[in-house]
Amino acid sequence: MLILKNVTAVQLYPAKVLEGVDIAIENDVIVEVGDVLTHRYPAAQWKEMHGRIVMPGMVCAHNHFYSGLSRGIMANIAPCPDFISTLKNLWWRLDRALDEESLYYSGLICAMEAVKSGCTAVIDHHASPSYIAGSLSTLRNAFLKIGLRGMTCFETTDRNDGIKELQAGVEENIRFAQLIDRAKHAKTEPYLVEAHIGAHAPFTVSNAGLEMLREATKATGRGLHIHAAEDRYDVSHSHHIYGKDLLARLAEYDLITDKTLVAHGLYLSAEDIALLNEQDAFLVHNARSNMNNHVGYNPHLTHIRHLALGTDGIGSDMFEEMKFAFFKHRDAGGPLWPDSFARALVNGNELLSRNFGAQFGRLEPGYKADLTICDYPAPTPLLADNIAGHIAFGLGSASVHSVMVNGVMVYEDRQFNFDCDLIYSQARKVAAEMWRRMDSLA
Known part of the structure; x- marks a missing residue:
């Protein structure tokens, strides 16, 4: 004791x-x-x-550890006048440039900085289209090395290679969930990392992909982690192609449950919000990311039953994220006070409780x-x-x-029990190599 x-x-x-x-x-x-x-x-x-x-x-309820080597990026990035061009010109090139080594060091850096910021757990959402099979295990190794608790999943999408890419993403999610089940049973390592079933966003996942995701959630007992309505385009695409609201479309495939985590949700309809609440699902608000991407402000925060806070890849400083969430809300004329955002910060622990089967x-x-x-x-x-x-x-x-x-x-006492300088030194070399690979993908 x-x-x-x-x-x-x-x-x-x-x-x-x-x-x-x-x-x-x-x-x-x-x-x-x-x-x-x-x-x-x-x-x-x-x-x-x-x-x-x-x-x-503190729990960061939505993050992207694959972005850890993007700080101060020196790759040639074309102008990004809107959110979709930001995805195409920056993030979708960066994730294609990731390999096993760069992902591992990205995970290490993000996990170290999460802990130094006071986080005990991070819920991650991962993408590396050129390195799918085994990628979640690489991230898990980084979590375990640092001692950080968390969850991760692979961002299922069809944006690069159609149905083949969808299938590979779903298979990685299932493989990883099964690995976690075996590790829990073996009890040879601390039970620190859990699994979601991941998907990028409704506009890059076809109905065939949603059917695969339904089967994956049923086979593994895990919930969906997905971006939705981060930008107006996601909503417009769903209405144009499928004639449905975003979450209503997901619900047709049994993907909105009490283990579902929806990130952003700026442009969800009233009906979608009601569906989210009825199914006891979570919405994760990412104030700084929304500001950085100029996608707008989420006016629905007071209507969300289960609201948590995340960073969407802008570090893991949840003290700072809570401050920004509150100040931006006040700037937008919102009625909530700091205690409401403190509760949203605490709600990340409820996500852990639902997935780890313990109390947090x-x-x-x-x-x-x-x-x-x-x-x-x-x-x-x-x-x-x-x-x-x-x-x-x-x-x-x-x-x-x-x-x-x-x-x-x-x-302890602002120190880890391993050599941080060595990790940072190697990460700088790996980052420079990754940036060069990004330029080759332009």
């Missing part, structure tokens, strides 16, 4: 602040939160926390010991009623001191 002694225990939802308490952890779960637990458990090891904030780990997101007995630990000398009283305001206007990723995942300190 390990006791974190003298902590400021903070929950964002239900909001709670307890000063000067201890947290007892047995293996990978919280056993007790209370006063002077070192007396109650005298044989336990303990770490003095000096009053630091200890909170349930609270400092209570029986919940997973996935914890974010911060140095934050609050300049004003820190209370349950104002903790969300402290995050919106103060507490940030620079305060992250340590991160625990599955009961293990994977990042």
Whole structure:
């Protein structure tokens, strides 16, 4: 047993602040939160926390770890006057340039930076059309190396090679889900990575692809992870080609369930939102990405039953993402306050609960010991009623001191237990080679 002694225990939802308490952890779960637990458990090891904030780990509910080597990209990118040209000129060239080595280092860099930002888990959505079979295992290896919890899936699409590409993407999703099932049964490694069944967006997945995805979700018991209505084009395409709203089309193939994760959703119809809510599915809001891609603002946030926050590949700093989500909402004239976005941030843990079959997101007995630990000398009283305001206007990723995942300190006193410089050095070389491959695909 390990006791974190003298902590400021903070929950964002239900909001709670307890000063000067201890947290007892047995293996990978919280056993007790209370006063002077070192007396109650005298044989336990303990770490003095000096009053630091200890909170349930933050989850980035939609990310793209394949984009980790795109920062400051020096490939020749044609002008991108709209969202579709951004996809074609930048992201769809980058994902085609990925190979096993560049994907692995991209995953390592993203996982390291997620942990340093205070994330205990990331829900990833992957694409590498030139390296499909085995790609999700490469990402899993990166998660396990760093000690980050997460989920991943392959972005099924027909945009490069039609039905053949659709089939290969679905097969990789199924193969990976089955690998996870075998690994869980064997219990030879920590159970840190789970699977979704992935698809790019409705406008690049034909009905034949949706049928394949239906069979994959049924065969594996996993849910769909897909972009939808990120841009108006997705909606227009669905109406023009299929005569249907986006989610109504997916629902015809049994793809909207309580394990479904829909990213963006800026232009969903009222009927689609009602369907999402009725099926208990999740929408993930990615405020900074929407701003960066100039696709507009999601006016439906107050109507979504299960709302979570993601970054869509712009790092994994969920403190910053919550701030942007709140400020952009206020700028758009929205009625929500920081506590609503704190709850959306916490909701990423509910996605983990549904997929890992365990409890996440609270400092209570029986919940997973996935914890974010911060140095934050609050300049004003820190209370349950104002903790969300402290995050919106103060507490940030620079305060992250340590991160625990599955009961293990994977990042302690702002240090990993491996050579980070070596990884960054190799990543720079691999990135330059990948950029050259991108130019050859122009």
